[in-house]
Amino acid sequence: MQIPKIVLPVDFSDRSIGAAQHAKALACRFHSEVHVVNVIDLRVWGMYGFTNDEPAADRFAPECKRFAQEQMEGYLDDQLSGLKVKRVLLYGDPAREIVKYADSEQASLIVLPTHGLGPFRRFLLGSVTTKVLHDVHCPVWTGVHMEGPQKPMGFARILCALDPWSGDFSALSWAWQFGHPIGAQVRIVHALPGIYKSESIYFDDDIRRSMVALAEEQIRQAQERTGSKAEVEIVIGDAPAEVSRFAEAWNADLLVISRGVASAPLGRLRSRSYSFIRESPCPVVSV
Numbered sequence: 001m002q003i004p005k006i007v008l009p010v011d012f013s014d015r016s017i018g019a020a021q022h023a024k025a026l027a028c029r030f031h032s033e034v035h036v037v038n039v040i041d042l043r044v045w046g047m048y049g050f051t052n053d054e055p056a057a058d059r060f061a062p063e064c065k066r067f068a069q070e071q072m073e074g075y076l077d078d079q080l081s082g083l084k085v086k087r088v089l090l091y092g093d094p095a096r097e098i099v100k101y102a103d104s105e106q107a108s109l110i111v112l113p114t115h116g117l118g119p120f121r122r123f124l125l126g127s128v129t130t131k132v133l134h135d136v137h138c139p140v141w142t143g144v145h146m147e148g149p150q151k152p153m154g155f156a157r158i159l160c161a162l163d164p165w166s167g168d169f170s171a172l173s174w175a176w177q178f179g180h181p182i183g184a185q186v187r188i189v190h191a192l193p194g195i196y197k198s199e200s201i202y203f204d205d206d207i208r209r210s211m212v213a214l215a216e217e218q219i220r221q222a223q224e225r226t227g228s229k230a231e232v233e234i235v236i237g238d239a240p241a242e243v244s245r246f247a248e249a250w251n252a253d254l255l256v257i258s259r260g261v262a263s264a265p266l267g268r269l270r271s272r273s274y275s276f277i278r279e280s281p282c283p284v285v286s287v
Contacts, residue, residue: 001177003030003108009037009098009128012071015113020079022143022283023111025153029182032108033084037101038072039094040064065089095131107138114142114277114284130274133259133286139174140259143283153283155179158186159252160230161243161276164218169226171258174287176228178256186230188223189246190215191239208236240275248281259286 008023010016020036027034072087090097102110112129133140158179160172172188179186195202196211203211212234219232235242247255257276277284 001030001174001181003027003032005035005105005107005109006032007035007037007098007102007105007107007110009039009094009110009112009132010075011038012075017076017079019111019113019143020076022141022153024080024083025155026109026111026141027080027083029155033086034080035101035105035107036072036076036080036085036087037090037098038068038088039090039092039097040068041094042091095128095135098128098132099136102136102138109139109141109285110136111141111143133274133277139285139287141283141285142277154253155182155184157250157252158184158254158256159243159247159250159282160186160188160256161239162188162190162219162222163258164190164215164222166258168258169222171256171285171287172222172228172230173226174285175256176226176230178254178285180229184253186228187233187250187252188219188228188230189233189235189243190219191242192234192236194237197236240272240279243276244279244281252282254283254285255280256285256287 003026006023006027008016008019010019023034026032068089072089075087076085088101090101098110101107110132112132113126114129129140129142133142155178158175160175162169162172176186178184192211192215194200196208198205198208215234216232223229233246235246243255246252255276257273259273273286277286
């Protein structure tokens with residue numbers, strides 16, 4: 001796998017420093033160029049009928065522009081030392097501009113903090129992160145608790161949460177192409193609904209075994225289509241909770257999920273996909 005361009009949106013907070021450390025670990029491994037992007041939010045002027053671009057910043061928010069320019073000068077030099085770095089100022093709605101920029105640059109990956117600001121940040125995705133996840137075409141790397149210095153990152157254990165009946169195997173393909181060439185152990189985890197638990201009154205052991213076998217066969221077909229030879233683990237229960245529990249027990253370095261259904265209009269798995277990201281004990285790549 002090649003990751004030539006990584007887009008790193010920053011807001012000059014401690015979360016940006018944490019995200020930069022994730023970006024650097026990836027860039028060092030894959031020899032990537034890192035695009036550090038800050039967006040000057042001018043949506044308030046759009047409410048009054050003015051443009052939402054750089055001339056508007058010059059006219060209505062010159063101090064904001066000057067502050068951003070000063071902050072961007074040499075920003076994250078220590079964290080991104082030794083890398084090829086491009087710094088870019090954008091203007092407008094942050095999520096929309098990040099998506100537009102990533103698409104125009106054909107970015108390979110966006111690295112974003114998971115949580116928003118405020119007292120409930122451990123339960124809610126930040127609004128910018130949520131919009132980017134919904135709209136952008138490239139994979140998005142989100143990390144848990146990206147505040148301040150991060151522990152050294154590893155890529156030894158890559159876990160892919162797979163729904164083999166969805167027909168979307170992009171996450172498995174990405175996980176295998178990411179992990180296999182660098183010698184990582186790649187594992188698939190699939191969660192059957194909780195009604196198949198041993199204590200369930202709805203189905204007996206024979207039905208449970210049949211469902212596990214059916215899931216394993218579907219996963220085998222998915223592996224054939226993607227060239228993956230990952231190990232397989234079947235868990236039973238609420239998917240985000242069980243996958244996160246398994247990721248923690250296995251000490252996964254990365255969880256890879258598909259957001260294909262989540263990004264579709266009214267996709268039924270939208271909230272569930274976000275739950276994977278919120279609950280994961282390790283960084284998540286949404287493909």
